[in-house]
Amino acid sequence: MKKGILAADAVELLIKLFFVFTFAIFLYVVSYSYLKEPVNIANLESYLLSRNLLYSDSCLAYSDEVKIYPLQVDVKKLSDERLNACFSKETMGFRVTLYDKKGREVKSAKSLTVKQEGLLTRGTKLLYPVCNSVPQYKCSIRKDLVLYNAKEDNLAQGFLVTEVVNFVG
């Protein structure tokens, strides 16, 4: 008789605990998804970086006394120091490589920390295997058609490849 009463109490307790835990989990999921709502703007940030590089004379755009020439890369400006001075963001790092129209590298520069450089290491099968394995970071690559001054007053067509590593949290 006593055993039967104890068993009934245990079942009642289990049912109550089940409801309490279900409700607690529901509250946790709702509040966590609200607080950690992702706002993914990594692609937009990469796009704005490329516009900064190609449209602003403080970055890579060629300029003379009269005007600025957007999408025309001044090869002399393509250096690590220049990139660090013209665009720095604590959550972003980038590497810029200028290629000629046959795909040969003309010049490269970067604004990266040691950690970001490691994340932007290229693999054989995957483009950025290290970056893909770390969910807090997102790596992307952009290719823009540009003009650049190959020799004095001689413009050539090429591609500016921008590789970006973004901290997305």
Place this chain on the structure above:
Amino acid sequence: MGLFKMKKKAVVDLQLSWVVDLLMLVLLISTFMVLNNKIKTSQLHDMKVSVRDLSLTHDAVSASPNEVYSVIVPKKNMDVILDDSACVVVAKSKESVDTIPLRFPCSKSNLAKVSSVVQEDKIVISKT
């Protein structure tokens, strides 16, 4: 007499267990209501969007090859501040004190002159 005492004790135990259950239920419902009230306002979402909005506007103005002005009007229930020297956007809630201020970085340039001015309820970002 002994049977009467036992019955009385059982009734008290039963009532106590109901009171505990009721208190637990009230606690759960009140937690839910507080959470629901917080979430319904969507203020945190608005703050997240506002800091990013201002940061990206700053970056876009910085990218412009010409002199350009951009005007942003933040929502009235929050303060949005652009710190030019550190290049950080901070959003603070005007209504709830317990909402932590949000920060989001913008791009810093030592070569381009981008500045921001607060005019009444507007923020004017300019490149000169």
